[in-house]
Amino acid sequence: MKGIFYGIGVGPGDPELLTVKAVNIIKGADVIITPRTEKQTNSIAFSIAEEYIQEKTEILPLVFPMVKCPETLNSAWENNQKIILDLLEQGKKVVFLTLGDPMLYSTYIYILKELKKTDCNIETIPGIPAFAAIASRLNYPLTEGDDILSIVPATNPKEALEKAFAESDNLVLMKVYKNYEQIIQMLKDYNYIDSAVMISNCGLENEEIVYDLREHEKEKPKYLSTILARKAK
Amino acid sequence: MKGIFYGIGVGPGDPELLTVKAVNIIKGADVIITPRTEKQTNSIAFSIAEEYIQEKTEILPLVFPMVKCPETLNSAWENNQKIILDLLEQGKKVVFLTLGDPMLYSTYIYILKELKKTDCNIETIPGIPAFAAIASRLNYPLTEGDDILSIVPATNPKEALEKAFAESDNLVLMKVYKNYEQIIQMLKDYNYIDSAVMISNCGLENEEIVYDLREHEKEKPKYLSTILARKAK
Numbered sequence: 001m002k003g004i005f006y007g008i009g010v011g012p013g014d015p016e017l018l019t020v021k022a023v024n025i026i027k028g029a030d031v032i033i034t035p036r037t038e039k040q041t042n043s044i045a046f047s048i049a050e051e052y053i054q055e056k057t058e059i060l061p062l063v064f065p066m067v068k069c070p071e072t073l074n075s076a077w078e079n080n081q082k083i084i085l086d087l088l089e090q091g092k093k094v095v096f097l098t099l100g101d102p103m104l105y106s107t108y109i110y111i112l113k114e115l116k117k118t119d120c121n122i123e124t125i126p127g128i129p130a131f132a133a134i135a136s137r138l139n140y141p142l143t144e145g146d147d148i149l150s151i152v153p154a155t156n157p158k159e160a161l162e163k164a165f166a167e168s169d170n171l172v173l174m175k176v177y178k179n180y181e182q183i184i185q186m187l188k189d190y191n192y193i194d195s196a197v198m199i200s201n202c203g204l205e206n207e208e209i210v211y212d213l214r215e216h217e218k219e220k221p222k223y224l225s226t227i228l229a230r231k232a233k
Numbered sequence: 234m235k236g237i238f239y240g241i242g243v244g245p246g247d248p249e250l251l252t253v254k255a256v257n258i259i260k261g262a263d264v265i266i267t268p269r270t271e272k273q274t275n276s277i278a279f280s281i282a283e284e285y286i287q288e289k290t291e292i293l294p295l296v297f298p299m300v301k302c303p304e305t306l307n308s309a310w311e312n313n314q315k316i317i318l319d320l321l322e323q324g325k326k327v328v329f330l331t332l333g334d335p336m337l338y339s340t341y342i343y344i345l346k347e348l349k350k351t352d353c354n355i356e357t358i359p360g361i362p363a364f365a366a367i368a369s370r371l372n373y374p375l376t377e378g379d380d381i382l383s384i385v386p387a388t389n390p391k392e393a394l395e396k397a398f399a400e401s402d403n404l405v406l407m408k409v410y411k412n413y414e415q416i417i418q419m420l421k422d423y424n425y426i427d428s429a430v431m432i433s434n435c436g437l438e439n440e441e442i443v444y445d446l447r448e449h450e451k452e453k454p455k456y457l458s459t460i461l462a463r464k465a466k
Contacts, residue, residue, distance in 0.1 A: 164400055167397055
């Protein structure tokens with residue numbers, strides 16, 4: 001197959017946080033796939049990259065259902081794969097955009113795994129992970145010396161969370177919305193609370209930063225909130 | 234103080250992996266500080282960013298000794314800080330370049346902490362972390378679903394390493410050079426070995442990728458080697 005499939009990380013939100021490489025590939029793309037769910041018609045990754053997309057480039061919305069049922073996913077994917085492979089057969093440069101970094105918690109990973117079973121050319125372009133942008137935004141060092149950093153979705157079972165809190169020097173806690181009170185309690189129990197910072201909607205107009213989590217433990221956080229914390233030594 | 238101090242992550246090596254924001258700030262910089270050690274005169278971060286630096290920009294090499302002795306570090310720093318604050322007083326845009334991401338294991342963190350004690354304006358620009366570039370280069374997904382990812386310098390004591398291996402779903406092991414045999418044994422003991430990949434000098438001419446670590450367990454790896462691994466489920 002002559003074409004190339006590019007998986008591009010567009011970073012966390014600011015169009016200036018795309019890499020030069022990502023911008024160059026987007027500018028030269030023949031087709032840009034915008035993933036959409038059945039309900040949601042606009043793609044956030046697309047809006048972030050929009051200013052770099054040239055007029056000659058074809059925009060191709062494909063439905064990727066946000067479901068955990070493998071059969072629904074597979075049948076939607078079969079159809080999408082046919083379309084993608086056909087474009088690559090024609091020698092096209094096909095771009096798939098994804099939020100943050102493509103190798104961290106992205107829809108792209110599913111597509112990558114499926115496309116790897118074929119003989120098409122795949123190139124993945126890294127993006128700034130949201131947690132790195134948050135740390136820089138707050139001037140909050142994540143790791144020094146031999147520190148161990150764990151990236152932890154707070155949606156994990158309590159036992160897994162406890163192990164991560166015990167073992168790490170530094171934590172990035174994502175999706176703290178659901179079990180916020182439990183997370184605050186663990187930050188206290190494992191000596192992270194004094195350094196913990198919570199940020200919601202980083203870099204956006206409605207950004208909110210909470211430095212003293214002890215005083216905000218009873219408030220429900222915003223939906224897209226991340227906590228950075230380091231263990232007191 | 235009217236000037237701004239920018240800490241910029243230039244990513245892992247490819248000049249195309251700087252962000253658009255980093256490039257724009259570098260192009261508009263009045264002064265670019267190139268950190269150098271007493272022995273080493275050229276800065277890797279500087280060579281990565283070099284093509285974006287304009288002629289009008291002053292290049293200012295400052296010695297940051299790579300020592301763990303706080304007194305030597307502090308006395309070198311006092312001198313550097315005077316120079317930096319003086320430039321900021323004059324309203325200059327002063328840029329400090331750092332490899333990878335500024336908030337992960339960088340010299341910049343020391344400078345940031347010291348400058349935060351003053352009233353100067355500091356802006357940190359995130360960069361692509363080396364491990365993200367490696368994962369994309371290898372098309373190697375780091376995390377899916379609720380996976381916990383730990384970034385682990387292999388120079389940690391055995392006990393800390395064992396906890397990280399036990400607790401995580403996915404590992405990025407940095408600096409595996411020193412205790413390579415121990416690391417391979419732990420990858421086996423904790424069920425990571427089958428998926429483990431080692432890469433040296435990622436993206437450079439002398440890049441080396443090792444997929445089957447079982448067959449290479451007796452060979453000494455290259456100095457700048459990183460292992461990505463996920464636990465068999």
